[in-house]
Amino acid sequence: MFARRVPCILSRFRSVQAQSSGSWEFHGTRTAAGKPPRIDSCRHLTSTSTSTMPRATETASFKFNHTMLRVKDPKVSLDFYQNVIGMDLLSVKKMSDFTLYFLAFNHEGRDLSPEEKEASRFGREGVLELTHNHGTENDPEFKGYASGNTDPGRGFGHIALTVADVDKACERFDQLGVQFKKRPTDGKMRHIAFILDPDGYWIEIVPDRMPL
Template identity: 65%
Template sequence: MSSTTSNPATYKFNHTMFRIKDPKVSIPFYEKVLGMEKFRESAGSDFTNYFLAFPAGFGDANLSTEEKTAKMFDREGILELCHNHGTEDDASFKGYASGNEEPGRGFGHIAVTVDDLDAACKRFDDMGVKFKKRPEEGRMRHIAFIYDPDGYWIEILANNRDVPHK
């Protein structure tokens, strides 16, 4: 056993990985719909990982792609999209389990805060984004859920919960 110590107070939640069917569909969704930026691509022999994050999380909007990659493990809130080559052209490929249906219920969703929930939902409507739940539906009127292209749920909520939802 090592004699060094590790301080959990320094730990950070760095990233979450989703398997995706087609990067030509998923990457534009996260960039155009949610405003993330792809800052790194890492190819393996039969897969490619794409790393996306909100640009403000890097602290400096003028960083190069290389500088962002160098800071990747020093920040939180990264989304890794893993594309297993060939799934995009496989007619028999049924997609990945989102974690919200059987079989494989377990993982639920990621969450993104927005400046104005109603305005964001209107923007998503205008972009043709599919909703799981709108703010006016159900008991929880202060959140929405949208689907990404692979069926993963994304919770949308206002970053200022003191602003009333209409």
């Protein structure tokens, strides 16, 4: 069975990075004309994702459980992720110097008790953990956290959300005063957007079905 070729998100994200920084970064050889060599990321992804073999028994139960982001002010961040993004608060873990907030989507529409939410936390996929180090929200000298998309030390890039209609989702974000890094009408990538959370982390907004 051959995998169907689809538009490559990786190459699109590189374009967004280029738009934000004003330049492309390449490491390695260049062509005779002095230009960076073309990297066919789509071909690589296609050729490495065509296997229909089942996962090894040892990893069959593995899931991508959660991503952790450090936040300056939990009240602001929780309002954003609950009321703007639409996630549910699963549980709160208070420690002496920091507090952890776990959020996830409730697509089943079930009204879970706090105990049920806590019990399901490690069995879910796509959980977001917000870590608040106490005092940062009131510290005038605290400059905030790096998003991972600026120099020096580019590393972490973004999280991504799928939506049924990118344009409608972005209209709602506009009405709620959300800051955009890239609107659907910016550049050549008309079917995706990037918004920023209160700490400046990038959130990619993509359709649940990519156009062919």
